[in-house]
Amino acid sequence: MTARPRIKDVAELAGVAPSTVSVILNDVPGARVNTATRERVQAAARELGYLPNGLARGLRTRRSGTLALVSDVIASTPYAGQLIQGAQEAAWEAGYLLMLVDTGGDEVLERSAIRALRQQQVAGVLYATMFHRLVEVPDLLAGLPVVLLDARSSREDVPAVVPDEEAGARTAVGTLADHGHRRIGFVLDRNDGPAAAGRLAGYRAELAARGLAWDETLVVRAASTSDGGQEAVGTLLDMPEPPTAVFAFNDEMAVGAYHAAEDRGLRVPEDLSVVGFDDLYVLAREMRPGLTTVALPHRAMGAAAARSLLQLVTDPTAAVPSLQLIACPLVRRGSVAAAPHRR
Structure with missing residues (x-):
């Protein structure tokens, strides 16, 4: 040797x-x-x-060449791979390793994990959540560079990287309007939060931009599941003047839209066009027809958050944006067609 x-x-x-x-x-x-x-x-x-010798350097500088990604349940979700990959690639490019800690939403475990990370002298922390929501940054992270990933805080001094929910919803509704749809239903998560608020704002804004009237009866809130989507879209389709298209809060609700249409002898997209949100690959690609949907940009978000964190690690006074909105691209498949002519 x-x-x-x-x-x-x-x-x-x-x-x-x-x-x-x-x-x-x-x-x-x-x-x-x-x-x-x-x-x-x-x-x-x-x-x-x-x-x-990285260990010796860390002891001298009180900072290791390691970043940590602390999450609630990201690692056990279908979104994990792209989110982690984006952050890991950005860390590697800068010569850092990325350490992943999934707490399962357990606050006691989270506190223990953060203490252990501080003992390992991690240079900074990405604090991530499985869906876009408001969080309180743990006090144990005080003094460490921190960037929120797919989450935001009321504290303006903690940078956050999140999907552009409003622009993504406008893309979805605009796609349906481009195909001649004038009555576009929206099935929305019954729980309030940044994602629901942003997508509803985008839906309303795009209707207004297209000269389409706001009709509150076309917005139905339900559980953000396949069953919830089926129930909500069923309500829309049973209206005296049903919509010709549906924008679903997420891909699971969009699956429910397919079921509600089938229950009534309608075809997607000939009789009802559907657009989802998330691009949950295992669902969207396997639907028949494939689901047109707006993708959550997990890889881009992970990379952007890691780069912002690295800026703070190397220069605590760096001018990192307090909020970065990452674009949500449309993934075209087969669930959108020209609006049908109805009496």
Whole structure:
């Protein structure tokens, strides 16, 4: 086996003192080293395959090369992969590792996990939730760089990265309007929150932009599940003048829309067009026809949040936006068609 290269080996190859190598490769703040020497040492380290001792550097700077993603139940949801991948890629690009902690929504476990992370001297924390909601930032995170991911706080000093719910809803409604639909129903989660409020605001705004009248009877609130969607869309389809299209709060409610249409002998999209929200891949792609939906940009959100956190880690005074809205793209499949002509 080849012995692991040491600072002494790099110093001999570069023709400098070991202390100079340590200063350069560990990025010691305020160190005065000319560019030629710095480049010579870095080249020698690359040639020998030398890596600085991360543990020793962490003990000296009181900061490790590790970020943490603390979540409630993200790791057990279908969204986890893209969210974590986006954050991990951004961390790796900057030379950091990402540590994942899923607390399952257990506050006691969360406190214990945060204490353990602080003992490990993590450089910063992404505090994430499985759906866009308001949170209280744990006091135990005080003093650490923190960025909220798919969540926001009443505290303006904690940056947040969230999906642009309103713009995503406008995209959904605009797509239906582009196909000639003038009566567009909206089945909405019965629980209030940033996602429900943003999507309702987008629905109303796009109707107004298209010159379509607001009709509160076309908005039906229900549980954000397949059964809830089936019940809510059934209510819309049983109206004297039913809508020709439905925008669903999420893909699960959109599945219910398919069932409600089938119960009444209607076809999607010939008799009823449907647009969902989330792009829950295991549902949206496998529906027949495939569900046109607005995607939650999990990978882009994860990456944006990690980059903001890294800015704060390297410079606590960095001008990081207090709120970043990430665009939600439309994924076209087969559930939207031209509005049918009805008497």
